[in-house]
Amino acid sequence: MLKVPEHQVAGHIAKDGKLGPLVDDQGRFFKPLQGDARGENEAKFYESFSTNKNVPDHIHKYFPVYHGTQLVEASNGSGKLPHLVLEDVVSCYSNPSVMDVKIGSRTWYPDVSEEYFKKCIKKDRATTTVTLGFRVSGFKVFDHQESRFWRAEKKVVLSYKVNGARLALRKFVSSNSPSDDDDSPPNCAFASEVYGGSDGILAQLLELKAWFETQTFYHFNSCSILMVYENESILMKGGGDDEKKKKPVRAQVKLVDFAHVLDGNGVIDHNFLGGLCSFIKFIKDILQS
Ligand SMILES: O=P(O)(O)O[C@@H]1[C@@H](OP(=O)(O)O)[C@H](OP(=O)(O)O)[C@H](O)[C@H](OP(=O)(O)O)[C@H]1OP(=O)(O)O
Ligand SMILES: Nc1ncnc2c1ncn2[C@@H]1O[C@H](COP(=O)(O)OP(=O)(O)O)[C@@H](O)[C@H]1O
Known part of the structure; x- marks a missing residue:
């Protein structure tokens, strides 16, 4: 079951029927691909970066791990939409x-x-x-x-x-x-x-x-x-x-x-x-x- 992130501090927020990110209880952050070029551009970046062997490991750790894209039920009730599946970087914190x-x-x-x-x-x-x-x-x-x-x-x-x-x-x-x-x-x-x-x-x-x-x-x-x-x-x-x-x-x-x-x-x-x-x-x- 996906839910609205508790610790999100900026950006588009999935409340009041709006489109925004969701999280699961397995430490994953689902960011909806924005309809215009922005969504595609962000997915393209993650594809490139996550496979870029020229980027050293100690730098990869400063970016959320990328798990591809997935069709999931969007927060605004508009049905299934493609989302970036990312590491939820705050999931291992309690407060x-x-x-x-x-x-x-x-x-x-x-x-x-x-x-x-x-x-x-x-x-x-x-x-x-x-x-x-x-x-x-x-x-x-x-x-x-x-x-x-x-x-x-x-x-x-x-x-x-x-x-x-x-x-x-x-x-x-x-x-x-x-x-x-x-x-x-x-x-x-x-x-x-x-x-x-x-x-x-x-x-x-x-x-x-x-x-x-x-x-x-x-x-x-x-x-x-x-x-x-x-x-x-x-x-x-x-x-x-x-x-x-x-x-x-x-x-x-x-x-x-x-x-x-x-x-x-x-x-x-x-x-x-x-x-x-x-x-x-x-x-x-x-x-x-
Ligand atoms: O819609 P707004 O006014 O909240 O603007 C968003 C920005 O919020 P801000 O007011 O600067 O804190 C928001 O900034 P933050 O992520 O909150 O730093 C983004 O710049 C967002 O654009 P994009 O998704 O990165 O293309 C911006 O969204 P778009 O208006 O570009 O869709
Ligand atoms: N991988 C992530 N794990 C946990 N929280 C995240 C992650 N990515 C973004 N966030 C939260 O969501 C907010 C907005 O993210 P952002 O990618 O800037 O979205 P937008 O494109 O809507 O501005 C961030 O300020 C942060 O609180």
């Missing part, structure tokens, strides 16, 4: 905090329609895409004061300027209230555990950056970095015997959304690389502060 960050200083690319270009540039200018080379698209964190998940409102997230983006990246790793009504600054209590360390988010971003400095196979337009970590271990901390049973934080970076990937034609993807460098600087600053 994940998740953030989607769209990378690049532009989301449009050569040869798009005038209409699409205008739509993209309007959003790029209204958000931090142009100024920072990335924008937060959505996130959810565990509110340790209220003992429940807190979800950032889409309208608020899309209105972030530089300080808003910085604050969101701090909230993502804080134990105090994430609520927008709360004036207390995020305490970044989990920053070193989640962003730092030899296998934390920063180390993973740096490994990806090293690949982007040389890879010329693909141009990742409008693609996102998904950051995930487990709250279970943090919740159990200091709990005597529970401390021994605690699950690791398992901070992970995954790239998602390849609907607008183009062939790199031997050219560095400087739009993605530049945005990634800027994003890394923000994470480093939080770790150093």
